[in-house]
Amino acid sequence: MASSTEPTALKREEEEEDDSKPSAEDEDTGAQIAPIVKLQEVAVTTGEENEDVLVDLKAKLYRFDKEANQWKERGVGMVKLLKHKETSKIRLVMRQNKTLKICANHLVQPTMTIQEHQGNDKSCVWHAADFSDGELKQETFCIRFASVENCKSFKDKIEEITESLSKVSVESAKEADAATNLIEKLSFEEKAKEEEPAPKEEKKDESEKKEEKSSDDKKRRDWNVEMMYSSGLRLNGYGVYIYKAYAGPGLFKTAA
Known part of the structure; x- marks a missing residue:
């Protein structure tokens, strides 16, 4: 039995040795095969860079x-x-x-x-x-x-x-409410200003203008009277200006 099994074992070892030996197809010939298409390296982004x-x-x-x-x-x-x-x-x-x-x-x-x-x-x-x-x-x-x-x-x-x-949301909501209240307050104040009656300063300006005009007229009259007196004109009792040198007796109620 031993003699019958030994050849079989040797044959198996020889087959294993034959399988372990490189075949002609597996031999490295040293030839270099160039790729048909040369691919370029591309940087792939994931959207997580920032x-x-x-x-x-x-x-x-x-x-x-x-x-x-x-x-x-x-x-x-x-x-x-x-x-x-x-x-x-x-x-x-x-x-x-x-x-x-x-x-x-x-x-x-x-x-x-x-x-x-x-x-x-x-x-x-x-x-x-x-x-x-x-x-x-x-x-x-x-x-x-x-x-x-x-x-x-x-x-x-x-x-x-x-x-x-959640804390940030609450704070943002408070700030938004404060801003809304401020805007509403400003809008109310602007509307109230628009509804106010015309300012009294305009009437005051008109009265001041009248007073200034009246003062100017008075100054002008005083100046005219002064000029008349300097030129010899006098106002008689009848409200008429005449030259005193040519006036007869009784034309003036009072002495000049």
Whole structure:
């Protein structure tokens, strides 16, 4: 039996050695094959260049299908909370592994609430106006993490952001109310001014003009009388000016 099995074992070893030897087709000839088309490197932008990463965790995302009345998987990948450097707006973005297809993309709003899914401390549920499919739709999401710590970190950060946004919204509302009240007050004052009667200063100006005219007329009369007296004219008792040198007796009631 031993003699019958040995040739078989040797044959197997020889076959293995033959398989291990490179064939003529596998030999490296040293020839270099140039590519048919030369591709240029293209910088790929993700739209996240102007944003700071607040959270970056691996998770699995689901969305609730209302028509089928069940949860459907959206993908496995990295979920991020990104804060824009200029506008300070914060959004949630999640991309699928390998394909990098967006499976969630929405702003974190002050009205957004997040909670554990049916007591599972590794899953969270929330509602949002999502834009991952190119149109704004109200979605219900459920996200599941590998550990309780990651889930808690994600949930706490969302709650921190929404609380901060709520305070800003309240302050903005107060400022808007104050501005509205100020505008209404100014409008009321302007309307009251328009409805006021004509100012009395105009009448006063007219009376002053009359007084000035009367004063000028008096000065003019006084000047005329002075000139008449200097030229020898006198006013007799009948209200007529005559030269005193040619006046007869009795023309003047009083001596000049």
